Amino acid sequence: MAIDDRRARDREARRRLIVATARALAENEGWDAVTTRRLSTEIEYSQPVLYKHFAGMEQIADAVAVEGFGELTEAMRAAQSGSGSADDALSRIAHAYLDFARDNPAMYDAMFTRATGLRFATDDTPPQLEDSFAAMRQAVDAVAGDRDADTLTEVFWAALHGLVTLGRAGRLRDDYDDDRIRLLVSEFATRR
Structure with a gap:
C-alpha cells in the first residue's frame, strides 16, 4: 500500500504542477502561449505524461x-x-x-x-x-x-x-x- 500511496501522491503533485504552470504561463504570456509542448518543456516532463493527466x-x-x-x-x-x-x-x-x-x-x-x-x-x-x-x-x-x-x-x-x-x-x-x-x-x- 505504501508504494500505491506514493504513486498517487506523485501523480497528484504532477497534476498540480501542470495546472500551476499553465496558470502562470497564461497570466504572464496569455493563453495562446499555453500549449502541451510548452508545458512539457516548462515542467520537464514529456507530452505523454501530460496526456496521462489531461486529455488536452x-x-x-x-x-x-x-x-x-x-x-x-x-x-x-x-x-x-x-x-x-x-x-x-x-x-x-x-x-x-x-x-x-x-x-x-x-x-x-x-x-x-x-x-x-x-x-x-x-x-x-x-x-x-x-x-x-x-x-x-x-x-x-x-x-x-x-x-x-x-x-x-x-x-x-x-x-x-x-x-x-x-x-x-x-x-x-x-x-x-x-x-x-x-x-x-x-x-x-x-x-x-
Whole structure:
C-alpha cells in the first residue's frame, strides 16, 4: 500500500504542477502561449505524461478554471464576513468579484470567456462552481425579499461579468467602479 500511496501522491503533485504552470504561463504570456509542448518543456516532463493527466489543453484550462472558482469563492466569503448590512455584504461581494477579475485576468478568462466543458446547474457541476454560486447567492438572498434568489443571483453575476468584460475592453470610464457597484447594489436592494 505504501508504494500505491506514493504513486498517487506523485501523480497528484504532477497534476498540480501542470495546472500551476499553465496558470502562470497564461497570466504572464496569455493563453495562446499555453500549449502541451510548452508545458512539457516548462515542467520537464514529456507530452505523454501530460496526456496521462489531461486529455488536452481544454481540460487543463478547465482545471485552472476550477481552481479559480475555488479562489473566487474564498474571496467572496472573506469579503462577506464582517459585513454589516445586507447591502454592505452585496457591495463587498461585488468589489471582491471585480478585484478578483482584475488581479487574475487569465484565470478569469479560463473561468468565463474560453470555451469550456464546465457547466453550472447540472448533475456533474464541479463543487467549486456550486460553492462560488452559493457564496454569491447568500449575499443576494439577503436582499431578495420575495423574488427568486437563484434568478436574481444569475442576473447580479451577469451584471458583474458585464462590468468586468466592458471594463477590460476599455468601454467603461476609468475610476467609476465604486459608483457602478453602488448603483447596482441599490437596484438589487431597494426592490424587495
